[in-house]
Amino acid sequence: MEHLDARHGLLQAVRDVSFAVPEGEILALVGANGAGKTTLLRTIAGAHRQTAGRVLFDGSDVSAVRANRRVGLGIALVPEGRRLFGGMTVEENLLVAGASGRAGRWTVDRVLEVFPMLRPRLKLSSGKLSGGEQQATAIGRALMTNPRVLLLDEVSLGLAPIVVDRVYDSLQAVIAAGATIVLVEQDLGRALRIATRVVCMLEGRVVLEGTAAGVTREQVTQAYFGLRRAGESGSSPT
Amino acid sequence: MWVDQILQGVLLGGYYALIACGLSFMFGVMRIINLAHGSIAVLAAYLVWMVAEQWKISPFLALVAVLPVMAAAGWLLQRTVLERSLRSGALTPLLSTFGLAIVLDNLMFERFGADTRSLAPNIGDLAFNSWSLPGGITVGYLALLTFVVAVALLGGLALFLDRTKLGRSIRATAEDADTAELVGVDSRRVYAAATAIALMTVAIAGTFLAMRATFDPYAGSTQLIFAFEAIVIGGAGSLWGTLVGGIVLGVAQNLGSQISPQGFLIAGHTVFLAILGARFLLAGRDPRALVHALRRKSA
Numbered sequence: 001m002e003h004l005d006a007r008h009g010l011l012q013a014v015r016d017v018s019f020a021v022p023e024g025e026i027l028a029l030v031g032a033n034g035a036g037k038t039t040l041l042r043t044i045a046g047a048h049r050q051t052a053g054r055v056l057f058d059g060s061d062v063s064a065v066r067a068n069r070r071v072g073l074g075i076a077l078v079p080e081g082r083r084l085f086g087g088m089t090v091e092e093n094l095l096v097a098g099a100s101g102r103a104g105r106w107t108v109d110r111v112l113e114v115f116p117m118l119r120p121r122l123k124l125s126s127g128k129l130s131g132g133e134q135q136a137t138a139i140g141r142a143l144m145t146n147p148r149v150l151l152l153d154e155v156s157l158g159l160a161p162i163v164v165d166r167v168y169d170s171l172q173a174v175i176a177a178g179a180t181i182v183l184v185e186q187d188l189g190r191a192l193r194i195a196t197r198v199v200c201m202l203e204g205r206v207v208l209e210g211t212a213a214g215v216t217r218e219q220v221t222q223a224y225f226g227l228r229r230a231g232e233s234g235s236s237p238t
Numbered sequence: 239m240w241v242d243q244i245l246q247g248v249l250l251g252g253y254y255a256l257i258a259c260g261l262s263f264m265f266g267v268m269r270i271i272n273l274a275h276g277s278i279a280v281l282a283a284y285l286v287w288m289v290a291e292q293w294k295i296s297p298f299l300a301l302v303a304v305l306p307v308m309a310a311a312g313w314l315l316q317r318t319v320l321e322r323s324l325r326s327g328a329l330t331p332l333l334s335t336f337g338l339a340i341v342l343d344n345l346m347f348e349r350f351g352a353d354t355r356s357l358a359p360n361i362g363d364l365a366f367n368s369w370s371l372p373g374g375i376t377v378g379y380l381a382l383l384t385f386v387v388a389v390a391l392l393g394g395l396a397l398f399l400d401r402t403k404l405g406r407s408i409r410a411t412a413e414d415a416d417t418a419e420l421v422g423v424d425s426r427r428v429y430a431a432a433t434a435i436a437l438m439t440v441a442i443a444g445t446f447l448a449m450r451a452t453f454d455p456y457a458g459s460t461q462l463i464f465a466f467e468a469i470v471i472g473g474a475g476s477l478w479g480t481l482v483g484g485i486v487l488g489v490a491q492n493l494g495s496q497i498s499p500q501g502f503l504i505a506g507h508t509v510f511l512a513i514l515g516a517r518f519l520l521a522g523r524d525p526r527a528l529v530h531a532l533r534r535k536s537a
Binding site for chain 2: 045046047066067068069071072076077079083085086087088092093095096097099100101102141142144145
């Protein structure tokens with residue numbers, strides 16, 4: 001059994017957060033704007049330096065490992081706002097990641113199977129894509145590095161609901177292949193539907209943690225706005 | 239007469255494009271304006287000259303020997319100087335490369351003295367032979383070779399950026415180094431490789447400088463100015479734009495020298511300033527928009 005365990009003690013944005021993500025889990029990270037979700041994901045990916053605490057991957061400490069090396073270990077982040085290489089084609093965006101990441105089963109063809117809407121866009125500059133196509137490219141780019149854990153930051157940001165549905169439908173194919181995912185999602189209903197477990201953050205701390213089936217929408221909403229300290233046995237010591 | 243001047247200007251533009259190639263490449267990838275560019279070209283010229291004289295070999299063979307040395311120097315330059323400079327903001331690389339230029343110029347003066355050198359005697363016929371075309375036009379062997387090498391080098395670089403794995407990593411890092419890291423690209427290595435490539439092109443440019451003219455330890459700044467003007471005219475960071483910029487500069491200088499004996503440099507600088515001014519006006523008088531316009535065509 002392989003384990004991903006992440007601990008943080010970040011100044012300001014993320015405060016003394018500890019939780020573990022077992023392999024195969026879909027963990028939804030919810031919380032209001034500024035709760036520290038994006039910073040947390042970026043710290044796990046190595047794009048942001050922690051001020052205290054450790055990030056453990058597979059039992060070993062990767063806190064000092066640079067972001068590009070963590071990709072090689074199997075941690076991939078789909079950043080907020082997609083951040084595609086706009087001057088490059090969709091195919092090139094995928095190939096850059098494929099050439100630099102972990103060896104594995106993901107190829108351009110496999111990404112196109114998951115996101116068929118990208119097929120006619122392959123040779124197009126990624127700056128010219130629609131929002132949904134850009135998001136698909138960003139996820140595909142992360143998949144090309146053959147991650148063992150995929151970090152998704154605000155996949156639905158700036159997209160029409162119907163487009164978000166399509167992106168999430170495609171994600172089901174990734175999940176079915178046995179992916180481990182940590183996702184940040186503003187849409188609570190969607191987060192609870194897709195995830196196996198939910199972590200709610202407030203002002204940089206974990207205020208609620210539980211299985212998606214075990215927490216009610218009301219509990220999450222209360223934790224979300226900090227109305228009441230709700231929590232299960234696994235909640236963080238604050 | 240005019241046709242001849244324009245043709246000679248185009249060929250001269252090939253030389254300017256060649257000398258500007260490395261400067262353009264480094265700006266396109268790292269947003270560094272390398273003020274030591276001209277001095278490094280002169281340093282490469284001295285290295286090629288030394289190797290050619292020492293072993294009595296052709297400068298082209300000597301260049302082949304110098305290329306890996308310059309590549310290693312580029313790698314070191316990035317890792318020891320530019321990487322640290324880049325971390326401290328946009329102005330620091332300008333200052334550190336300016337300082338490097340002064341150090342290099344004076345070290346070369348210390349080592350080689352004030353004598354002017356040239357590789358022209360080492361290349362025999364190539365230095366002065368030419369083809370005669372109808373209408374009294376002559377095309378020098380060396381001028382044409384310079385132009386062909388410039389086009390081949392710029393084209394080769396463009397292909398390299400477009401088709402190879404390292405090329406794609408360089409373009410991704412040039413666009414967004416943080417995100418490139420997130421897909422597994424080691425931006426420090428990419429930058430070091432890009433600087434190594436840039437300095438190899440500078441070595442080629444330096445060799446042609448030494449073959450077509452004379453050089454001395456302080457010849458770098460003139461080369462830097464022409465290279466910089468070619469880049470600004472052509473759109474900073476764009477490789478093909480650099481070729482166009484070099485040609486525009488070369489043609490302007492040659493036509494200027496037809497108008498007045500002193501017109502050569504003045505015409506070149508005037509075209510440079512006119513195009514800079516035009517971009518400034520088009521960009522709506524906002525200096526930040528101007529910088530953006532300069533960067534717009536980045537490779």
